[in-house]
Amino acid sequence: MNNYIIKTEQLIKKYKSFVAVNDVSLHIRKGSIYGFLGPNGAGKSTTMKMLLGLTAPTKGSFEIDGKQFPNDRLSILKEVGSFIESPSFYANLTGRENLDIIRRILGLPQSAVEDALELVGLSEFGSRLAKKYSLGMKQRLGLAGALLGRPPILILDEPTNGLDPSGIHEIRNLIKSLPNLYDCTVLISSHMLSEIELMADDIGILNHGRLLFEGSLDSLRQNAIQSGFAADNLEDMFLTMVDKDNAGRKQRAIL
Template structure:
């Protein structure tokens, strides 16, 4: 896979403290890359440096195989972005706002119609943007970002402040872009459950440092599922399993074990029954992406 975005040692320092420190980010062609972290983690600052909106203190940014510092205009001509919140003229209609961006980007008028269709704003295009709902304004911002048919789309918290229906609309839209338009999407969010539903790869940032980067499946595999076994004689079952070199933890009426294969679980079940210990329940607990995030950061905190 070709790298669409890559950074090396990317850092941003304000005074003596780092907002972003030594970030090596890699976004491959055709993927939806979820950039995760709590508010204030450094997500927006990183995206701004990738777009040339903020000057790195240290490090480099490469987009489409070209250094941003040397080829910024060329790179931005193939990039669409929505950072923090959409910009628009409230007294103009959605269509008029799109025409303004069309002239700035120097693209054909057909692109306006197509972009409005993609974000499902055709029916509201002649309505003043000041009368749009928050979700409609977000979709208009994405339409503006799509106007020049970019190869790379950068979205910073695109579902911020939306109700569940609006979040669902934006999520389905983003999911369709790589296959429908051949785009690569880099999206930041603190809504971990949302990223889990759309991203193919993730990067987790906390206090300006990258804690994890890779395919979503690899992140899930970082934490092995726990097997919880409830028996009719838990203390006796605990002793039996401990004698076999296992380390069960008795918690909430269950014996919990990790790093077990299916064959091991089946064997444990047979041995408990052979010892006249009834197995009442066997449950597999898999950690959600949010649980893994909290485990990585070591903090039980609001996201």
């Protein structure tokens, strides 16, 4: 019996003639950190939006914690904290006030806001207006919103964008600690394998909407060795995999 808390079956998303996601089947284990990797425009954000019910699949299906979309959409959303693309806030409210709006909607105690601010290192800036936050601080505030109430599932779309190296290190360590601290599962996207491999248990590689690889980080290392790459240089393996897929697409287009 598998232990997948998120499972998709041949997800397809089309926008008229453009296919953003093409036949994607993901298998995300409970309690794991799943790195969703791909170049910009690969379809990562679109896939995550489908999982959150923000856009409907053209074809295919998925379930989260045994609940089926779309019938159990509201039940699914109660279990998921999310951070998709650049988070938006009320500019003339403080960071604390922005989180308090989410807290009230979720019916959480006031302490949940302070807990989330502390987790992402924004406690001393909670009273600052959101419009005065730097890009990195806005990213932290978005992550704090996703962490409100400590949901069992987190869907995070490139949460370290805009952070300086120190901030990236802090947020990476926080994300790595979450499955053990709060018994949660994390789906996190990035276009940088070097970042993902420092925190993920399993990896899915997407390019032009198609899943090129899915498996454990160790199995990716084995694939790298078998393909003549160094096990400690997965970035080259990833780039070659994407380049090979792109070349194949161009060849098929010519034919």
